[in-house]
Amino acid sequence: MKVALIHRFGPPEVLSICEVPTPPVGDTDVLIRTEAIGLNFADIFARLGFYPAIPKPPFVPGIELSGVVEKKGKSVRDLKTGDRVLAFTRQHGYAEYVSVPSGQVARVPRQMGFKEAAAFGVTSLTAYHGLVTLGNMKKGDRVLLHAAAGGVGIASLQLARHVGADVHATVGSDSKMDLVRSLGAETVTNYSEDDFAEPVRIATNGEGVDIVFDSVGGRVFRKGWKLLAPMGRYVLFGFAAVANHNGIGKLRAARESLSVPLIYPPALVSKNVSLMGFNLYFLMQKKEYLRRAMKILFRLYARGVLRPVIGAEYPFDKIADAHRFLQSRKSVGKVVVMMGR
Numbered sequence: 619m620k621v622a623l624i625h626r627f628g629p630p631e632v633l634s635i636c637e638v639p640t641p642p643v644g645d646t647d648v649l650i651r652t653e654a655i656g657l658n659f660a661d662i663f664a665r666l667g668f669y670p671a672i673p674k675p676p677f678v679p680g681i682e683l684s685g686v687v688e689k690k691g692k693s694v695r696d697l698k699t700g701d702r703v704l705a706f707t708r709q710h711g712y713a714e715y716v717s718v719p720s721g722q723v724a725r726v727p728r729q730m731g732f733k734e735a736a737a738f739g740v741t742s743l744t745a746y747h748g749l750v751t752l753g754n755m756k757k758g759d760r761v762l763l764h765a766a767a768g769g770v771g772i773a774s775l776q777l778a779r780h781v782g783a784d785v786h787a788t789v790g791s792d793s794k795m796d797l798v799r800s801l802g803a804e805t806v807t808n809y810s811e812d813d814f815a816e817p818v819r820i821a822t823n824g825e826g827v828d829i830v831f832d833s834v835g836g837r838v839f840r841k842g843w844k845l846l847a848p849m850g851r852y853v854l855f856g857f858a859a860v861a862n863h864n865g866i867g868k869l870r871a872a873r874e875s876l877s878v879p880l881i882y883p884p885a886l887v888s889k890n891v892s893l894m895g896f897n898l899y900f901l902m903q904k905k906e907y908l909r910r911a912m913k914i915l916f917r918l919y920a921r922g923v924l925r926p927v928i929g930a931e932y933p934f935d936k937i938a939d940a941h942r943f944l945q946s947r948k949s950v951g952k953v954v955v956m957m958g959r
């Protein structure tokens with residue numbers, strides 16, 4: 619079968635298409651015939667060797683895909699051959715066939731195509747876990763959302779508007795602003811050029827926000843932390859700030875990391891604020907939680923609340939170009955790679 623392999627950590631060119639044997643299927647696994655692959659910013663970090671707990675090269679990256687169950691292990695009860703599914707994988711996803719523990723696989727609604735399914739799992743689950751489970755987002759909450767035009771950003775915006783929260787969004791270029799406005803953001807700032815804090819202070823009458831949903835970190839964290847209102851929840855779930863279009867600039871990474879303020883825990887008590895973090899990659903053992911969350915998210919999809927925006931589509935043999943595009947910071951919505959047979 620075909621896979622996209624990373625031979626060494628580095629630029630998109632280190633990805634190459636190779637032939638390897640189809641993986642074995644364990645008792646609790648299913649073998650999925652891949653139809654579409656969802657690219658994630660985490661894939662860029664994995665390729666650059668900047669992601670926790672990734673294998674040493676050579677390895678096949680990829681954490682999200684959709685396809686059809688081809689075979690199932692003898693202990694698998696809730697899925698059957700021929701089911702249309704999406705799956706979360708811990709790498710190995712850039713492949714024609716992927717063997718995945720069944721707890722990381724969900725049957726997709728009939729009306730959801732493979733392309734949409736590959737764009738739905740990580741984005742919607744990240745938004746749900748961060749904003750609803752951790753952030754306890756409610757009607758009327760003011761939410762500061764960074765990188766709002768990206769895959770996770772759009773799912774977060776859709777979920778927040780559905781709940782009735784007011785979203786103050788940031789994007790990295792003017793060309794992304796209209797899309798984010800059209801999805802219902804109250805204020806939108808191009809934080810590559812303008813200060814994002816002042817418009818939020820003005821819009822909230824100086825009160826600040828109830829939730830900051832931050833996948834950027836660094837200096838953005840420093841500023842956002844100061845915008846948190848009493849009872850505010852800061853949810854940190856990424857560190858895109860250290861990347862640039864060439865990779866991880868050491869100087870940039872050091873500057874951004876040193877910008878994060880040291881937070882003295884007793885100060886959280888007197889300020890009445892919380893700081894939370896998560897990484898879904900290390901939550902895959904929470905099978906029951908994932909199953910319940912996906913059920914809720916598929917329902918929201920069926921009602922038209924959550925609709926992934928697919929900003930770009932690439933064939934499998936151009937997966938390096940897809941990586942280059944996602945890293946360029948020009949993408950909106952999700953970048954999807956189609957297996958195409």
Ligand SMILES: NC(=O)c1ccc[n+]([C@@H]2O[C@H](COP(=O)([O-])OP(=O)(O)OC[C@H]3O[C@@H](n4cnc5c(N)ncnc54)[C@H](OP(=O)(O)O)[C@@H]3O)[C@@H](O)[C@H]2O)c1
Pocket residue numbers: 657658659660740741744764765766767768769770771788789790791794833834855856857858859860861862863896897898899944945946947948949950951952
């Ligand atoms: N912890 C978790 O479980 C989890 C799960 C999923 C995603 N994430 C994180 O959430 C973020 C969004 O993920 P995604 O896959 O949906 O990607 P994405 O938002 O579609 O793309 C990444 C976006 O990050 C923004 N960004 C900010 N600073 C950047 C920089 N220095 N270099 C490159 N991009 C920068 C860019 O948007 P602007 O130019 O508009 O700022 C870029 O388009 C990523 O940081 C990812 O690591 C975390």
